Amino acid sequence: MSAAEGMRRCIEDLRAALGDQNVLASGEDLARYQTAARYEDGKAAFVALPTTTAHVSAVVAICRRHAVTLVPQGANTGLVGAGVPDSSGEQGVLSLDRLNGPVAIDLENRSVRVAGGVRLSALNEELARFGLTFPIDLGADPSIGGMVATNTGGARFIRYGDVRRSVLGLEVVVADETGTILDLGSGLRKNNVGLDLKQLFIGTGGAFGVITRVDLEVQPLQRQSATALLAPRDRSTVMAVLLAAEAAFGSDLSSFEGMSGEALSCVFRHIPDTRNPFAPEPLPEYSVLVELSRSTAEPEAGERLKAGLHRFLEAQFEAGMIVNAVVDHPEALWKIRHSISDALREEGKVIGLDVSARRGDLEHFRADARVLVRREFPWLRVCDFGHCGDGGDHFNLVWPRLDAPPYDAATARLARTRLYELLVAKYDGSFSAEHGTGPSNGEYRSAFLGADRLDLEKRIGEALTHGRLLGRALG
Amino acid sequence: MSAAEGMRRCIEDLRAALGDQNVLASGEDLARYQTAARYEDGKAAFVALPTTTAHVSAVVAICRRHAVTLVPQGANTGLVGAGVPDSSGEQGVLSLDRLNGPVAIDLENRSVRVAGGVRLSALNEELARFGLTFPIDLGADPSIGGMVATNTGGARFIRYGDVRRSVLGLEVVVADETGTILDLGSGLRKNNVGLDLKQLFIGTGGAFGVITRVDLEVQPLQRQSATALLAPRDRSTVMAVLLAAEAAFGSDLSSFEGMSGEALSCVFRHIPDTRNPFAPEPLPEYSVLVELSRSTAEPEAGERLKAGLHRFLEAQFEAGMIVNAVVDHPEALWKIRHSISDALREEGKVIGLDVSARRGDLEHFRADARVLVRREFPWLRVCDFGHCGDGGDHFNLVWPRLDAPPYDAATARLARTRLYELLVAKYDGSFSAEHGTGPSNGEYRSAFLGADRLDLEKRIGEALTHGRLLGRALG
Numbered sequence: 001m002s003a004a005e006g007m008r009r010c011i012e013d014l015r016a017a018l019g020d021q022n023v024l025a026s027g028e029d030l031a032r033y034q035t036a037a038r039y040e041d042g043k044a045a046f047v048a049l050p051t052t053t054a055h056v057s058a059v060v061a062i063c064r065r066h067a068v069t070l071v072p073q074g075a076n077t078g079l080v081g082a083g084v085p086d087s088s089g090e091q092g093v094l095s096l097d098r099l100n101g102p103v104a105i106d107l108e109n110r111s112v113r114v115a116g117g118v119r120l121s122a123l124n125e126e127l128a129r130f131g132l133t134f135p136i137d138l139g140a141d142p143s144i145g146g147m148v149a150t151n152t153g154g155a156r157f158i159r160y161g162d163v164r165r166s167v168l169g170l171e172v173v174v175a176d177e178t179g180t181i182l183d184l185g186s187g188l189r190k191n192n193v194g195l196d197l198k199q200l201f202i203g204t205g206g207a208f209g210v211i212t213r214v215d216l217e218v219q220p221l222q223r224q225s226a227t228a229l230l231a232p233r234d235r236s237t238v239m240a241v242l243l244a245a246e247a248a249f250g251s252d253l254s255s256f257e258g259m260s261g262e263a264l265s266c267v268f269r270h271i272p273d274t275r276n277p278f279a280p281e282p283l284p285e286y287s288v289l290v291e292l293s294r295s296t297a298e299p300e301a302g303e304r305l306k307a308g309l310h311r312f313l314e315a316q317f318e319a320g321m322i323v324n325a326v327v328d329h330p331e332a333l334w335k336i337r338h339s340i341s342d343a344l345r346e347e348g349k350v351i352g353l354d355v356s357a358r359r360g361d362l363e364h365f366r367a368d369a370r371v372l373v374r375r376e377f378p379w380l381r382v383c384d385f386g387h388c389g390d391g392g393d394h395f396n397l398v399w400p401r402l403d404a405p406p407y408d409a410a411t412a413r414l415a416r417t418r419l420y421e422l423l424v425a426k427y428d429g430s431f432s433a434e435h436g437t438g439p440s441n442g443e444y445r446s447a448f449l450g451a452d453r454l455d456l457e458k459r460i461g462e463a464l465t466h467g468r469l470l471g472r473a474l475g
Numbered sequence: 476m477s478a479a480e481g482m483r484r485c486i487e488d489l490r491a492a493l494g495d496q497n498v499l500a501s502g503e504d505l506a507r508y509q510t511a512a513r514y515e516d517g518k519a520a521f522v523a524l525p526t527t528t529a530h531v532s533a534v535v536a537i538c539r540r541h542a543v544t545l546v547p548q549g550a551n552t553g554l555v556g557a558g559v560p561d562s563s564g565e566q567g568v569l570s571l572d573r574l575n576g577p578v579a580i581d582l583e584n585r586s587v588r589v590a591g592g593v594r595l596s597a598l599n600e601e602l603a604r605f606g607l608t609f610p611i612d613l614g615a616d617p618s619i620g621g622m623v624a625t626n627t628g629g630a631r632f633i634r635y636g637d638v639r640r641s642v643l644g645l646e647v648v649v650a651d652e653t654g655t656i657l658d659l660g661s662g663l664r665k666n667n668v669g670l671d672l673k674q675l676f677i678g679t680g681g682a683f684g685v686i687t688r689v690d691l692e693v694q695p696l697q698r699q700s701a702t703a704l705l706a707p708r709d710r711s712t713v714m715a716v717l718l719a720a721e722a723a724f725g726s727d728l729s730s731f732e733g734m735s736g737e738a739l740s741c742v743f744r745h746i747p748d749t750r751n752p753f754a755p756e757p758l759p760e761y762s763v764l765v766e767l768s769r770s771t772a773e774p775e776a777g778e779r780l781k782a783g784l785h786r787f788l789e790a791q792f793e794a795g796m797i798v799n800a801v802v803d804h805p806e807a808l809w810k811i812r813h814s815i816s817d818a819l820r821e822e823g824k825v826i827g828l829d830v831s832a833r834r835g836d837l838e839h840f841r842a843d844a845r846v847l848v849r850r851e852f853p854w855l856r857v858c859d860f861g862h863c864g865d866g867g868d869h870f871n872l873v874w875p876r877l878d879a880p881p882y883d884a885a886t887a888r889l890a891r892t893r894l895y896e897l898l899v900a901k902y903d904g905s906f907s908a909e910h911g912t913g914p915s916n917g918e919y920r921s922a923f924l925g926a927d928r929l930d931l932e933k934r935i936g937e938a939l940t941h942g943r944l945l946g947r948a949l950g
Binding site: 106110190191192204304308356428 | 583585606636637639664665666668674675695714718722723724725726769772831833834835862865904905906907908911920924927939
């Protein structure tokens, strides 16, 4: 039997199981499922769109029977190519798009049960009606299943942590012969009856199974907040300001986000209705977005939070730690923060690095990395931004359309490699902080993790799935 | 070769590797390592006391070579018997007592690196000098390695979560042939480079390996707090008061701990310098310890927190949700809370159940469970207490010394089984919430988790360790 004939039969079986309308196999229908958010385009043999967990199980079993590699995909907002097929045309996509039943809120438990395909925005819209929120703050609008598979972080990590912290239970379809459905807990906060199997599916990019349902702890909505954009005197004072903010505000500090002047100038150039908030002063080399927030019925707590931030900024100013600050229009400040990724794409070809280090090492890495880029790739522009509060940085490079040699993928990869080498060798940092692993950084797993570690992961994956992973998502 | 001869050679090899002084093998020396905190006494063939990670690795490799089962033990404060050998005299104990090097605090990263044998109290003493804390609040003083292996919860879970939430990195000695040392991350908050292997060692009771070093995120010390003991009108209002407190205080709510009148009367009877805080009013059927806390430089924040609690109590009183409250002497209130376990042991034989449910189900389970006990085991006294805020409850029964049939282990086990059956069948709750799994609850894993689940855990354990677990710790 030819490969084409095998694939035809696989699609036939999928149609029989899911109904014709839930299996796409023609070029036009497939387009939006093949193209990733950041350049890694692929070619799918089909897109299966299960509407129930039983359908997901059937898709997995059918594809294993036909030996077709399956790539699970949430809302296709990922940045490392984990959710899109390769260019062979021989992989299928299992999309969660239609696995999006109602959101079941348990107010007494302060938790929610949600299908894997539900979008973050849809979940938070429901939750807001009850004064609650799933507090992972992102520029994109991913599916909840995809967020769990990626173990997403975001801009309020310092206060709320990653997705893993909020997951109380999962239902997964394991990537084994029969598409076993595992019920891994529900709404319990404390449950230590053995190995916590759900942890194996969080952050593994769908390689071990498909996340079909999630139970999440949710949080009271912020009711009071105070926001400022401040300009540290120079890079050496960023960490001092962070430590002072933690000492002054404790867990009221919900964001401490750094942005390079280069990244911000791309925003003001390309994103309508944005401007330099420090104007008429020039844009500083580096700015930090600070947010305090609470959720309290205490009278005038919002005013006090703002007054506290004001006092803090004055003290930091007097101590020479910061040289400027603006406190008005928090929505405008957050819009700037969340527009950076789009703006960089307008500016040129983005070489995105999602890295992390111990907080105290981050500024040193950034300084070293700039020197490296200037020396070895002088036409590349460093437009980094990230999360000083949790040690994460999107050390993004832009290969400009103008005034630069023509884009060349091998050179782009070399720049990435050189920076990862610096990060790992000198700072023991991570080359994959919060975007998960996928084809974009898969080769670096081999380079940096070592054969023993990869072998151990493989053995565990095989123990889970009886010998074969879905897709290529563990890089 | 006889078994005794094999054990003699194993001990000989251990002495050669660790030095004579670090291997105990005589009856008297072994005593404190054999006796568990709650009745499960055992008999050790030896106690190995490694002082370095390399020594831990040597102990594991030697014991595997001689096919001697090894039980890892932290501070021996566990409540499910996971850290003590069985009664055969053929198991060895690997104690972390001497693996307690200096505590390395990274102030910029707000994290700490600590050896597995360091005690919680010692860690927090060091941290307090810098205004920091590892905020897991317990009555006991366990080792940090043991806390990770147990995934301990505690009385401030509602604010700070379990140990898992704070673990940034682990060094473990895997229970394989060579005692492989795995370095599983250090101080990074965001690190998603593949399967997060450290999760496999958190909460698995040492079965997969020995935790020799831990990197923890730590938190600013509470600087302001307000505490009250309140008496809900009846059980039906406990949940309403919790939801009102979360709505009023957000994450300033750091404890919401319930205590039955029976548990408290044991405290006042047996623990010196404690008394009914409601006196001259009688002890209510159920009380809740509420704590608010912050860590802020905001002027008069402590006064405001106290005023806010006062307003809250008045409103709850007026709404008929609570019938009494005391707000003075927080240390005395916390002492009462943390003395319950000791007091119950004075009262009689304790049948300890460490269970959890969705928060809204907890009061219903407690009511059903009381009916069951009254009907089937009328001489047993329900002295429960726990964590309404996170759905955890120590539904402890006391078999009194007086006015009861003589203690009988089979009946005690039957009572435990009947209550677990109720919990799991009716409420989908957990029979092992925060004390971990061990011999005390191991049989219930078989009963409630199902053969497929246990088989999956076993396959994963074998993938990790090449075919054999340490001790019996996964139940």
